Amino acid sequence: MKLIKLDAIDSTNDFLKGLLSNTTVENLTVVTAETQTKGKGQMGTVWESESGKNLIMSLLIKDLLGGINQIFYLNMMVALAVIEVLEKEKIPDLSIKWPNDIMSYHKKIGGILIENSIKSDGTIFSVVGLGLNVNQTNFDLLPNASSLALVCNRFFDKEQLLSLIFESIQNRIAVFNPLELQNSYTKALFKRGIPMPFSDSKQQKFMGIIQGVAASGMLQILLEDDSIAEFNIKEVQLLY
Structure with a gap:
């Protein structure tokens, strides 16, 4: 593993993408x-992390x-890899909230935030960003967040x-x-x-049951009329 350790940076994903553009x-x-x-989450959201307490990494x-x-x-591969490690560390009741x-x-x-770049020859470069709350114990402004330290x-x-x-x-890549x-x-x-409540893009609430995920990454939900959307x-948005 080639490892680049930084003390402070705006975003490890942006740093790695900058390296890719220059060398x-x-x-x-x-x-x-x-x-x-300036940690990033899905669709432009912000990932907040207390300095020195958590695992912040990006992987090419x-x-x-x-x-x-x-x-x-x-x-899927990265999320399952993280789950596999945390299970071995005896972290309880683990799951993946889509996506x-x-x-x-x-x-x-x-x-996890994955940013992909498709080159002119069709090859795909992926920068995989992972933020894992490890030893942080104060989440006063983030009521839905926790950490390994708090859980265990x-x-x-x-x-x-x-x-x-x-x-x-690495092991999952080898047996893709x-x-x-x-x-x-x-x-x-x-x-x-x-059965769970959901809200759609128009803020309309409905009940449904998560069935799975399509290969494209779209979430499959069984609706009350027995159709799958x-x-x-x-x-x-899952309301829980």
């Missing part, structure tokens, strides 16, 4: 930071995806977690299996199979 970067290069001033993955139709498989929030019980302990009442070694997550991702990824991801979905990111 050749080795596949599976990792960038970490103790402090991130290239020469894996066969086309844009496989992009969401990378989301890529890592949950323990009903609170968010991590988030002990502190964790961030460097060890980084190594384990990198190894898990889209069908297995989709099945495992579906089984790990937060609130799957449970598919929703893109930000087209639907």
